[in-house]
Amino acid sequence: xxxxxxxxxxxxxxxxxxxxxxxxxxxxxxxxxxxxxxxxxxxxxxxxxxxxxxxxxxxxxxxxxxxxxxxxxxxxxxxxxxxxxxxxxxxxxxxxxxxxxxxxxxxxxxxxxxxxxxxxxxxxxxxxxxxxxxxxxxxxxxxxx
Numbered sequence: 001x002x003x004x005x006x007x008x009x010x011x012x013x014x015x016x017x018x019x020x021x022x023x024x025x026x027x028x029x030x031x032x033x034x035x036x037x038x039x040x041x042x043x044x045x046x047x048x049x050x051x052x053x054x055x056x057x058x059x060x061x062x063x064x065x066x067x068x069x070x071x072x073x074x075x076x077x078x079x080x081x082x083x084x085x086x087x088x089x090x091x092x093x094x095x096x097x098x099x100x101x102x103x104x105x106x107x108x109x110x111x112x113x114x115x116x117x118x119x120x121x122x123x124x125x126x127x128x129x130x131x132x133x134x135x136x137x138x139x140x141x142x143x144x145x
Contacts, residue, residue: 025079029110032137034123041103041123043141052141055143067140078133084109087116090127096143097122107134 030045040056045067053062067075087109096102103123107130109116121127126134 009129024111025076027112028030028079029108030075030079030133030137031108031110032105032134034105034138036100036103039103041141043137044136045075045140050137050140065140071136071140075109078121078136082130082133084111084114084116086129088117090118090129091122092119092121092125092127094122096125105134109136 016093028046032041032043032045034041035056040054042056042062044051047062048067049064050066051062054060055062057067066081080128086109095119097104101122102125104120105123105126107118107126108121118127118130140141
């Protein structure tokens with residue numbers, strides 16, 4: 001009887017943790033920005049919606065899209081694997097932005113009233129720990145180009 005109770009409790013807790021992770025990202029703001037002299041892209045993801053801005057001066061209205069369920073699941077899975085406390089300390093893998101070889105990019109995460117921000121990195125070459133998340137966020141904007 002104890003074994004059955006333990007199994008049911010484990011299943012119940014496992015399911016609630018999974019749903020909690022989805023709820024947590026639903027209340028999280030992800031902001032990816034990439035910029036150079038001639039290029040600007042800002043993607044803000046909040047609760048299965050993305051706002052894409054390509055005008056740094058804010059003259060043009062940002063484009064808003066709804067993220068598909070499949071894409072949202074990928075974002076959730078990528079977000080769950082990130083240790084938020086390590087985000088500010090992630091090392092950039094390349095330095096192409098120093099000689100105009102790539103746009104300067106960063107990722108800002110607002111999670112449970114706390115901000116986590118990466119050091120600047122090259123657009124297209126994010127740190128390995130956030131690579132899947134950043135690649136997915138950027139792909140949302142590419143679909144709308």
